[in-house]
Structures are given as structure tokens and as C-alpha cells.
Amino acid sequence: MLAGTLLLIGTLFIRNVMQQDVVRAEKIEWFSGYMQEVATQNRTDRQMLQETPLEELEQKLDVGVALQNQLNGLILSIENGAWEDELQQEIDVYLTAIDYKEVKGNYSFSNGDMDETIRLNEQLLLLGLPKEDIGRSVQPPLFIKQIVSLVLNPFGLTVLLVLLGTVITREFEDRNMQMVYTFPIPKWKYVFVKFTGLLLTGLIWLSVLFSASYLLPALTVESKELIFDYPLSLANGSFLDAGTYINEACIYSVGVLLFAIGVLTLVGFMARQTIISSVVILAVFAGGWMSIRNGMDLLWNPFTYVNVNEAIINHADYFPTGLIVLFGVAAVLLAIAMWGSRKRGVS
Amino acid sequence: MRQFLFENKKMMKKKSVWAAVFITLLSLLVLSYFHFSAADRIRNGNIVKQENVLAQYKIWIEDAETELQIAEKNSDAETGDAMAAVIEKYTQSIVNQEKWISDYTQREWKTILEEDIADFELYSSEDGSMAIEGQRVKSFTLRAALEEKRWFLKNGIDPVVQNTSYNLFVPTIYEDFTGRALDYWKQVTARYGDTGLTYFYGMMPNFLMQIFILIGCFLFGNSISGESGKKKKGLQLHFVQPVSKTALFLSKYVSGLTATLIFVGLLVSAIIMSGEFGNGIGSLEYPVLVYEGAEPNPYGSEFNALIPENDQFHFIPLGEYLKDVLMMGSGLLFFTYSLYFLLALGIRNQSITILVTGGILFGGMTILPVSAYNPFTYVDIHRALNGEIATIAFNPAIGFQHGMLALFVVGTAVLLAAFIGFHVKSRNVAA
Amino acid sequence: MAVLAINNLSKSFKNHRVLDGITLTIDSPGIWALVGPNGVGKTTFLNILTNLSPADSGSVKLVGKSNKDYKVFKDVSFLQDNTVLFDYLTGYDHLKYVCDVHKLPSKRIQEVVQYVGMERYTKKTVGDYSLGMKQHLLLAMAIINEPKLLLLDEPLNGLDPTSAILMRKILGQLADKGTTIILSSHNLAEVDRVTKQILFLKDGKLLEEHMDSYEKVYYHIAVQDKPSVASLLTAKAFDFMETDKGFKVLLGSQDFQSLLDLLHQSGAYVKDLQKEITGSEKRYEELFEVGMV
Incomplete structure (x- = not known):
């Protein structure tokens, strides 16, 4: 499991490193598309003006030409790798694009998106940080965010639980539990010991996950100063700095792990067979995923937090109350598992 | 053959496998039930949205009636005529809206589809277009949505539930929306099958x-x-x-x-x-x-x-x-x-x-x-x-x-x- | 045609040579016990004979055919440990399977069930069987086809006295009917009751010995007047040793009657008299240098 995790992190990091030039090329392609859109309109407007001079059209052409020039400048900045110019020029482009839309120009990017980008760029300029592609960054906190999104979700957790689950069910299947239950400790205590053991294993896995995602980029790529202050957009329109994001991600991960191990312990000790417990775990997490997809991403629903990244980005106001939900549900699940095993035999 | 029969017997006699099959089936049915409940909720939500529009029309008519009375009192014929026209327009809108709600509730899609087809014929014509947050819906998508509606109409098929009740789009690979437009597009094109x-x-x-x-x-x-x-x-x-x-x-x-x-x-x-x-x-x-x-x-x-x-x-x-x-x-x-x-x-x-x-x-x-x-x-x-x-x-x-x-x-x-x-x-x- | 023909069979695990050029031929019915300490390779030897494990070199022929030919199992059966059974199937299911693959009529199941005495629980799932019941089922499966060669890996393990007696009887009857039986065991007392033909597995070699030459008969005598009996035993040159309650006397050249006469002559009050036969155990001690530390 650890080897698989490290392999995933390593592969993803190499992919991100290799994608850095692609990111730049895509940016150029992206803005070139807009430049072409504006240039075409300018050409048409010029022709129309030659036929019938109109003040409105003239005004549009003026703004359009300015926008085209700014887009050209922006593309040059991206090509030259002058990130500060790039950020400033992007702001200028969007301010002009908003004006352009007001004079009936066509610019296929929503005002809301442009406003958000302007605010992000201003923030980055203040911090002295270049803009990163969140899904392909090699900077430590953003790479951690990518890993969190990729691994700490219903799918990743189901895989983890199916692998860990055999620790409980195998003992029943191989009849080792018959021996264990003859030890002079109460059965409920054994359930608790198993829960603790699995939790510790999970915590070790989590610490490897976070440390490797941090150390790999930190040791191999030059980290930017203040990168932990990098602003991340939240669903409510505000920003959250990357450092706080990682703190919340770590804390939520522990909570989610606690909840997941609680589910696993209960299911494992109830089902006692690998096949059945795996199917039940799959059904539980598929159901949880479906509930979230159908708008049940409520504060009290522990599955809201199973996708750690989405919980932080979409429900900033749930932190830290969400942790109480996770801890509470985990405690209830564990209590049921311990209570249920009190008088149950092994055969 | 004898070995094959024995292997089958072993499979049939494993209680754990049967239990797993049963649990899978049961979970699937429970999740399906959730799905259909969600689809029904979205469908009812669409009806409520249209009922709100209906209520809005009624408020506007009431406002217009008040203004009409004031105009009549003040012998302001021009305003009176304008308000009468407004009342007439919204009264007709209410009739249309009620018909629409009734059709949608009863799954009488013919009229709704005919109206939608007329809209999409316009969008996909040379003079027409459709944009979301300033980003245009591609011609391919418009044509596909139009053809799909024609198919529905021709074969008497009910469209599936979407988060919107008019201008039902079909999602296609030709769309390249970004930012908010993409979010909106995903929302309006999400489809919830309401039949098996x-x-x-x-x-x-x-x-x-x-x-x-x-x-x-x-x-x-x-x-x-x-x-x-x-x-x-x-x-x-x-x-x-x-x-x-x-x-x-x-x-x-x-x-x-x-x-x-x-x-x-x-x-x-x-x-x-x-x-x-x-x-x-x-x-x-x-x-x-x-x-x-x-x-x-x-x-x-x-x-x-x-x-x-x-x-x-x-x-x-x-x-x-x-x-x-x-x-x-x-x-x-x-x-x-x-x-x-x-x-x-x-x-x-x-x-x-x-x-x-x-x-x-x-x-x-x-x-x-x-x-x-x-x-x-x-x-x-x-x-x-x-x-x-x-x-x-x-x-x-x-x-x-x-x-x-x-x-x-x-x-x-x-x-x-x-x-x-x-x-x-x-x-x-x-x- | 030899029932079992082993030629220069060798097998090593890493640096440990488990079988070292074993050659053996058995061409008559009877029972042979494969004896050796735990881990010496008895199960490995049987697994190689039945082609469940490969040998490094050498060849094995069972009832005249190579052990690599699956058809040999028409005439050869191997009773393995009970982990080969399927917990979720009944005893009947197991027997039906073996009966079917041997293309035997179904009535054979009833016959073998009665023969082994497992009528009560054939319809129960094996998961609910005791250790002895599982051994019975394994035996029934192994003999259902009336094999010419029957290999048994620790068949006497976990059997209660009743089952052990039954097992011994069945093996004896099978041998009498012409089956060649090789059973592995480390229960030497049980071995002595089943056969005198022992195959000792030591340092990768197989030593085939007949226990008649090693058989010794002892009598444990509990008497009241120990000194007078001791002096008479010494005078008549009996090989004996003192025990808590009396003596342990080895019958060598003298017969049992001489011992009875001696006791009569001494006039001592005999409280108890028990016979003990040792054979394989003595030989085992010699071969494997068993000692107390």
C-alpha cells in the first residue's frame, strides 16, 4: 500500500515536471484564441466603418484594438517568462475585455470569471508569487493539494479500506480469531485494539502521503518564497492561503480516516468475511458519494468530508464543526462494533 | 463435465458469495431508489420554479390593475390602455404557463417539445446563436439538441429530467466551456434518467x-x-x-x-x-x-x-x-x-x-x-x-x-x- | 509390475537435502509406515510421489505408470491433511465428486459410508465436522475407488480411540484384500499396532526395516516383597530394572512361563502385571539419537 502510494506520488510529480512547458504552451494557445476572436471582430468592424461610419462602432473598434494589443503583450510576457508582467497584463486584458463587452464586443469569458482572475492576480502580485496551474504545479503546497484531491476521496478511501479490511476478516476466515478469543481480554477490548491498530496504520499511511508529497517537490524543485501564502479560490468567492488549506486538509484527513476506520471496524467485525465486507464498504461509500452528488452535502453528513478537497473548497464554513461530526460518527460506529461483539461467538 | 458440475456446485454452496450477491443487489436497489427520488425532486423543483413564475405574473397583473384603477381615476387614458395591455399580456401568459405546468406535470410533452423545437431551430439557424456567460454553445450541440427533440416528438418519447425545464440541451464533446460557463453548462446538462x-x-x-x-x-x-x-x-x-x-x-x-x-x-x-x-x-x-x-x-x-x-x-x-x-x-x-x-x-x-x-x-x-x-x-x-x-x-x-x-x-x-x-x-x- | 517404483529420487530446499537419491520398490500388498521426526520431509516425500511437488531428480512410477500421468489416480489414492476439504460442502458432496470423477456408480457412496461408519453426518457441512469426522471422510474418499496403492499422510492424527481402532481395522482389511498402503506417522505406538514394516526417513535416505528384529517384550511387575524377587531375578539372570512399585523385566532368552515360575517360587504377593512391547520406538531412538538433556 505504501509502495503504491509512493509510486503514485512519484509518477504524478514527474508528470507535473514534464508538463511545465505544456502549461506555458496552453496558456499561449488559450489567449491566442481570444486574440483571434477580438482581431476578427476588429477586422469586421473596420470594414463596416469604412462602409457606414458609426460612433458606437468606432468606440467598439477603439476598445477592441486596445484589447488586441494587450492580448498580444500578454502572450509575449508568457513567452518571455516574465510572470509579473504576465499577471499585470492579464489584469489589464480583463479590465479592457469588460469594457469591450459593454460596447457590444464579444469576448467569450464571463465577467464573473474575469473579476475573480483579476482579484487573484492582484493578490499574487502583492505576495510576489507567479500564477501556478493548480492541477500541474511542482510547488510543494499545491502539489499536496493535487494529491489530496486525487487520493482522499470516496474512491481512494474505498481502495484503502478494501486493502485494510482483510486485517480483520482474514482472522475470522483463517480461524485465528478462535485462538484470540480465548485470551483473557474482553471481546470488546479486542475490537478496540483492532480499531487502534488500523487507525495507527492509517495514520502512518497518511503521514507518508503528506510527507512524500511535500518532500519530493521541496527537495527537487526550487520552492518559491511565500508559496504557502498562495491564494486558493473557494466556492464562496473568497481566498484561502495554501498553508491554511494544508492544515485543514491534514486535520480533515485524520477525521475522515477515523470515520473510515470506524466503518471498516464495524463492517469487518459484523461481516467477518472479506467478500462481504468489501461489498458492503463499496456500497456504503458509493451510497455516500451518491448522496453528495444529489445535494446532500450537509454539515451533519460525514460523507461530505470524504472528499477532503471539496469539503475545504466548497464548504469553508463547515470547518472545524465538520470534525466534530466525523469524530462523533466514528465514536458511534466503534461503540456499535464493540457492543455487537460482546456476546457473539466465533463460529 | 463432472469437474465443471462440481465447480458449479461449490459456487452455489458458498453462503458468503450468495450473501455478497444479495448485498450488492440490495445496495443497488437502494441506490436506485435514491436516484429516482432525486430525479423526482428535481422534476418537482422544475414545476415549483414555473409556479413561482406564475405567481410573479399574478403579482404583476395585480400591480397593473392598481395602476389601471389609478389611471382611470385620473382619466389617464394612455396609461390605462398600456396597463390594460399589460394585464391582457400577463393573463395570456398565465394561461400559457398553466398549460405548460399542466403538460409538464402530466408528461404531455408534445406542446413543450414543439415550442422547444421552434427555439432550437432559431438558435441553430445561420442568424441565431446561444451563449452561456458570453461563451457560445457550439453549432454541433445545437443541431444535436434539435434533432433529439424531433426524435422525441416523432416517437412519442419523454425526455429525461434535467435541472431546467426549457431549452433542454444534450451535452456533447464539442463544448469547451470554461469557468462559470462550464459550471452552469454542467448543471443544466446533467441528466437524471427517470425510467429504468x-x-x-x-x-x-x-x-x-x-x-x-x-x-x-x-x-x-x-x-x-x-x-x-x-x-x-x-x-x-x-x-x-x-x-x-x-x-x-x-x-x-x-x-x-x-x-x-x-x-x-x-x-x-x-x-x-x-x-x-x-x-x-x-x-x-x-x-x-x-x-x-x-x-x-x-x-x-x-x-x-x-x-x-x-x-x-x-x-x-x-x-x-x-x-x-x-x-x-x-x-x-x-x-x-x-x-x-x-x-x-x-x-x-x-x-x-x-x-x-x-x-x-x-x-x-x-x-x-x-x-x-x-x-x-x-x-x-x-x-x-x-x-x-x-x-x-x-x-x-x-x-x-x-x-x-x-x-x-x-x-x-x-x-x-x-x-x-x-x-x-x-x-x-x-x- | 511394481506398485511403487522409486528411482534415485532427490529433493532439496535451499541448502537442505530432504531426499537424497532414494530408490525403493514395493511390489506386494501390505502396510508400510513412513517414520521420521517432524520436518524431516515425510509429507514432501508423499507429495512428490503424487506429483504435488516436483522432485529435483529421479523418477516415480505408481502402479506401473509415471506419477505425472493423472490417470494413475484411478488406482492410487492419497489421503492428505484435512485442509483439502471444502468447509461449505457436505461429506456427501465430497464423496459424490470423487465417485463421479472415478465414474463409479452412486451406490458405492452408500457402501463406503457404511464401511467407514459415517452415516450420521454425511449430510452435514464439513465446517461442522470434528477432526475425527474429517479423517473418516478423507479415508472414505481415499478408498471409494478401491485403490491398488493407498498413500496416507498422518491418518491417525486427532483420532479418538474408537476411530483409531476402526482406522487400524480398515487398513488391515484393505491390506488383506491386496492394497499396498504407505502411511506416514510419528505416533510410534500406533505404528507398531498397524505394521512391522517401517520406512525410516533419515538424512534424506529411506531405511526399510522390519521391526521383528527390534521387538522387545517387557513386563511391569508390582510386588510387595521387592528384595526377595530382586535376588531371584539376579540369580536367574533376568535383564531387569527396579521401578517405584517393583520391576521392569525384559524377556530375552527366557520365556513368560519362566518369569511366572520365578514369581511363584519367591512367594511374593504380585499386585499387578502389565505387558509392554517396544519395536519401532527403540529403533527410532537408536536412529535419531533421542536423549534427555
Whole structure:
């Protein structure tokens, strides 16, 4: 499991490193598309003006030409790798694009998106940080965010639980539990010991996950100063700095792990067979995923937090109350598992 | 044959497998019930939204009536006439709106579709267009949405539930929305099948059948690994009977394969039958969008591009799609089961085997180059069958026939590898 | 035709040579016990004979055919440990399977069930069987085809006295009917009751010995007047040793009657008299240098 995790992190990091030039090329392609859109309109407007001079059209052409020039400048900045110019020029482009839309120009990017980008760029300029592609960054906190999104979700957790689950069910299947239950400790205590053991294993896995995602980029790529202050957009329109994001991600991960191990312990000790417990775990997490997809991403629903990244980005106001939900549900699940095993035999 | 019957008997007598099948089926039905409840909620939400519009009209009429009274008092004929016109307009709107609500509630789609078709004929005409947050909906999508509506109307099919009740779009690969426009587009094009068949169709892009196949392999593909552990050595019993290793291998392989096939068939049937929680099983005539692809550029593949204005599409009935899905699903099942069986020879822990199998399928699908003869290209059955992969890859050879061939040939090769692996393993079965 | 023909059979695990050029031929019915300490390779030897494990070199022929030919199992049966059974199937299911693959009529199941005495629980699932019941089922499965060669790996393990007696009787009857039986065991007392033909497995070699030459008969005598009996035993040159309650006397050249006469002559009150026969155990001690630390 650890080897698989490290392999995933390593592969993803190499992919991100290799994608850095692609990111730049895509940016150029992206803005070139807009430049072409504006240039075409300018050409048409010029022709129309030659036929019938109109003040409105003239005004549009003026703004359009300015926008085209700014887009050209922006593309040059991206090509030259002058990130500060790039950020400033992007702001200028969007301010002009908003004006352009007001004079009936066509610019296929929503005002809301442009406003958000302007605010992000201003923030980055203040911090002295270049803009990163969140899904392909090699900077430590953003790479951690990518890993969190990729691994700490219903799918990743189901895989983890199916692998860990055999620790409980195998003992029943191989009849080792018959021996264990003859030890002079109460059965409920054994359930608790198993829960603790699995939790510790999970915590070790989590610490490897976070440390490797941090150390790999930190040791191999030059980290930017203040990168932990990098602003991340939240669903409510505000920003959250990357450092706080990682703190919340770590804390939520522990909570989610606690909840997941609680589910696993209960299911494992109830089902006692690998096949059945795996199917039940799959059904539980598929159901949880479906509930979230159908708008049940409520504060009290522990599955809201199973996708750690989405919980932080979409429900900033749930932190830290969400942790109480996770801890509470985990405690209830564990209590049921311990209570249920009190008088149950092994055969 | 005797060995095969015994393998089947073993399968039938494993209570844990039956319990797992029952739990899977029950979970599936519970999740389906949730789905249909959600679809119903969204549908009712759409009705409430329109009722709010109706209430708004009534408020506007009341306001206009008040202003009309004031105008009449002040002998302001001009305002009075204007207000009377407003009242008349909104009164008519109320009639229309009530009719619309009644039609939508009763699933009387004819009028709604006719109006929608008129709108889309305009959007997709040379003078018309449609934009979301300043980003244009592509011509391809508009044409496809229009044709889909015409199909609905012609065949008397009900559209599925969407988060909006008018201008029902069909999502296509030609859209490249970004930012808020993308979020909005995703929201309005999310479809919630309200019949068993449309639910199944809607879940296919989410790898529903592939998940069923993997669960099937997990439950039924362990006839060798489950009998060659340290504390379960059933395989050794077979090896000291007058049964050839080939017969033993084939018995174990075929019995598991048959069980997986029946299991997947059962789950697919359950999904379709679960439509009874919603609006019934549905119609096999429901339209399924099929991309016809773009012409490869004669100057080289680097110039290949999708052209939303020119690229073509057509619709096929869901019944035809279902038939192809079941056939290609069987091909994929054969390939996946063989792969699982091969891996299970070396991995005793079935949880690891299933994760490795899933990993290989997913990895092969995402990493390996898309090609007509690459079986992993067909792991995404839905996109392989509706021409999506062929269109994006500019490779018209990717389709049902080549898919079946690739899955069968490579599946057979994997089966042979498993057979050889079994023989190697059988040389030291007591190790 | 030899029932079992082993030629220069060798097998090593890493640096440990388990079988070292073993050659053996058995061409008559009877019972042979395969004896050796734990871990010496008895199960490995039987697994190699039945082709469940490969040998490094050498060849094995069972009832005249190579052990690699699956058809040999028409006439050869191997009773393995009970982990080969399927917990979720009934005893009947197991017997039906073996009966079917041997293409035998179903009535044979009833016959063998009665013969082994497992009528009560054939319809129960094996998961609910005791250790002894499992051994009975394994034996029934092994003899259902009336094999010419029967190999048994620790068949007497976990058997209660009743089952052990039954097992011994069945093996004796099978041998009498012409079956060649090789059983592995480390229960030497049980071995002595079943056969005198022992195959000792030591340092990779197989030593075939007949226990008649090693058989010794002892009498444990509990008496009241120990000194007078001791002096008479010494005078008559009996090989004996003192025990808590009396003496342990080895019958060498003298017979049992001489011992009875001696006791009569001494006039001592004999409280108890028990016979003990040792054979394989003595030989085992010699071969494997068993000692107390």
C-alpha cells in the first residue's frame, strides 16, 4: 500500500515536471484564441466603418484594438517568462475585455470569471508569487493539494479500506480469531485494539502521503518564497492561503480516516468475511458519494468530508464543526462494533 | 463435465458469495431508489420554479390593475390602455404557463417539445446563436439538441429530467466551456434518467458496467487462489483425482466466467427493473447520440480538428445501443475475467487482485495510446460505442467490430497465459 | 509390475537435502509406515510421489505408470491433511465428486459410508465436522475407488480411540484384500499396532526395516516383597530394572512361563502385571539419537 502510494506520488510529480512547458504552451494557445476572436471582430468592424461610419462602432473598434494589443503583450510576457508582467497584463486584458463587452464586443469569458482572475492576480502580485496551474504545479503546497484531491476521496478511501479490511476478516476466515478469543481480554477490548491498530496504520499511511508529497517537490524543485501564502479560490468567492488549506486538509484527513476506520471496524467485525465486507464498504461509500452528488452535502453528513478537497473548497464554513461530526460518527460506529461483539461467538 | 458440475456446485454452496450477491443487489436497489427520488425532486423543483413564475405574473397583473384603477381615476387614458395591455399580456401568459405546468406535470410533452423545437431551430439557424456567460454553445450541440427533440416528438418519447425545464440541451464533446460557463453548462446538462432504461443509459458513462464486471470477478474469479492458500488447499484434492489439469483449469475458468456473466446480467436487469421506483422501465426507442466523427486532415494528423459546424451525428434507438453494450460488455467481461484469473494465480489476496485488475484496466485506458486494436480503448464501452473516442482520436476504425475483435483476441491471449500459468503453478501445487 | 517404483529420487530446499537419491520398490500388498521426526520431509516425500511437488531428480512410477500421468489416480489414492476439504460442502458432496470423477456408480457412496461408519453426518457441512469426522471422510474418499496403492499422510492424527481402532481395522482389511498402503506417522505406538514394516526417513535416505528384529517384550511387575524377587531375578539372570512399585523385566532368552515360575517360587504377593512391547520406538531412538538433556 505504501509502495503504491509512493509510486503514485512519484509518477504524478514527474508528470507535473514534464508538463511545465505544456502549461506555458496552453496558456499561449488559450489567449491566442481570444486574440483571434477580438482581431476578427476588429477586422469586421473596420470594414463596416469604412462602409457606414458609426460612433458606437468606432468606440467598439477603439476598445477592441486596445484589447488586441494587450492580448498580444500578454502572450509575449508568457513567452518571455516574465510572470509579473504576465499577471499585470492579464489584469489589464480583463479590465479592457469588460469594457469591450459593454460596447457590444464579444469576448467569450464571463465577467464573473474575469473579476475573480483579476482579484487573484492582484493578490499574487502583492505576495510576489507567479500564477501556478493548480492541477500541474511542482510547488510543494499545491502539489499536496493535487494529491489530496486525487487520493482522499470516496474512491481512494474505498481502495484503502478494501486493502485494510482483510486485517480483520482474514482472522475470522483463517480461524485465528478462535485462538484470540480465548485470551483473557474482553471481546470488546479486542475490537478496540483492532480499531487502534488500523487507525495507527492509517495514520502512518497518511503521514507518508503528506510527507512524500511535500518532500519530493521541496527537495527537487526550487520552492518559491511565500508559496504557502498562495491564494486558493473557494466556492464562496473568497481566498484561502495554501498553508491554511494544508492544515485543514491534514486535520480533515485524520477525521475522515477515523470515520473510515470506524466503518471498516464495524463492517469487518459484523461481516467477518472479506467478500462481504468489501461489498458492503463499496456500497456504503458509493451510497455516500451518491448522496453528495444529489445535494446532500450537509454539515451533519460525514460523507461530505470524504472528499477532503471539496469539503475545504466548497464548504469553508463547515470547518472545524465538520470534525466534530466525523469524530462523533466514528465514536458511534466503534461503540456499535464493540457492543455487537460482546456476546457473539466465533463460529 | 463432472469437474465443471462440481465447480458449479461449490459456487452455489458458498453462503458468503450468495450473501455478497444479495448485498450488492440490495445496495443497488437502494441506490436506485435514491436516484429516482432525486430525479423526482428535481422534476418537482422544475414545476415549483414555473409556479413561482406564475405567481410573479399574478403579482404583476395585480400591480397593473392598481395602476389601471389609478389611471382611470385620473382619466389617464394612455396609461390605462398600456396597463390594460399589460394585464391582457400577463393573463395570456398565465394561461400559457398553466398549460405548460399542466403538460409538464402530466408528461404531455408534445406542446413543450414543439415550442422547444421552434427555439432550437432559431438558435441553430445561420442568424441565431446561444451563449452561456458570453461563451457560445457550439453549432454541433445545437443541431444535436434539435434533432433529439424531433426524435422525441416523432416517437412519442419523454425526455429525461434535467435541472431546467426549457431549452433542454444534450451535452456533447464539442463544448469547451470554461469557468462559470462550464459550471452552469454542467448543471443544466446533467441528466437524471427517470425510467429504468434511461437510468442505465445515464449511468453508463460513469463506468457502471465496468464496476459490475469487477465486482463479479472479485466474487467468482477466485476458484484457484481460494483453494491454494496455507489453510485452504482444496486444489490439492483435485490434483490427486483422475482429472486432467486442462479439464480442471477449464472447469474452474468457465464456471467462474459463467457466474460472473449471470451476475452482471442480473445487476443490469436490476438497474433497468428499478425503473419501477420511478417512471417505469421506459422505452427502447429513446434516442442515443452517436458521433460520426470528423474527417482526418489530408495534410497530416497535427492539423486534425473538430469542426462543430460540419461534423455529423445521428441518433440510434436505446434498444440498439443496449444490445451493443451487452455484447461489448460481454467481450470486456471475458477480457477482464481472464486478466483477473491470471493475476489470481500469483496473488492470493483477492482484494489486491481486484485492485490490480482495476488499476491495469484504468491505467491501460488512460496511458496506452488509443487505437482500434487496443482492448483498453474499449474499456470505456459507452464512449467507444457512441463514437466519442473515434471522433476525438480521428480514428473511425474504433468501434463495435474492432472492439469485439480486440477484446476477444487479447482476452484469449490472456486466457492462454493463465492456462500456462496454471500449468506452471500445478507443478508445485503443494509448495 | 511394481506398485511403487522409486528411482534415485532427490529433493532439496535451499541448502537442505530432504531426499537424497532414494530408490525403493514395493511390489506386494501390505502396510508400510513412513517414520521420521517432524520436518524431516515425510509429507514432501508423499507429495512428490503424487506429483504435488516436483522432485529435483529421479523418477516415480505408481502402479506401473509415471506419477505425472493423472490417470494413475484411478488406482492410487492419497489421503492428505484435512485442509483439502471444502468447509461449505457436505461429506456427501465430497464423496459424490470423487465417485463421479472415478465414474463409479452412486451406490458405492452408500457402501463406503457404511464401511467407514459415517452415516450420521454425511449430510452435514464439513465446517461442522470434528477432526475425527474429517479423517473418516478423507479415508472414505481415499478408498471409494478401491485403490491398488493407498498413500496416507498422518491418518491417525486427532483420532479418538474408537476411530483409531476402526482406522487400524480398515487398513488391515484393505491390506488383506491386496492394497499396498504407505502411511506416514510419528505416533510410534500406533505404528507398531498397524505394521512391522517401517520406512525410516533419515538424512534424506529411506531405511526399510522390519521391526521383528527390534521387538522387545517387557513386563511391569508390582510386588510387595521387592528384595526377595530382586535376588531371584539376579540369580536367574533376568535383564531387569527396579521401578517405584517393583520391576521392569525384559524377556530375552527366557520365556513368560519362566518369569511366572520365578514369581511363584519367591512367594511374593504380585499386585499387578502389565505387558509392554517396544519395536519401532527403540529403533527410532537408536536412529535419531533421542536423549534427555
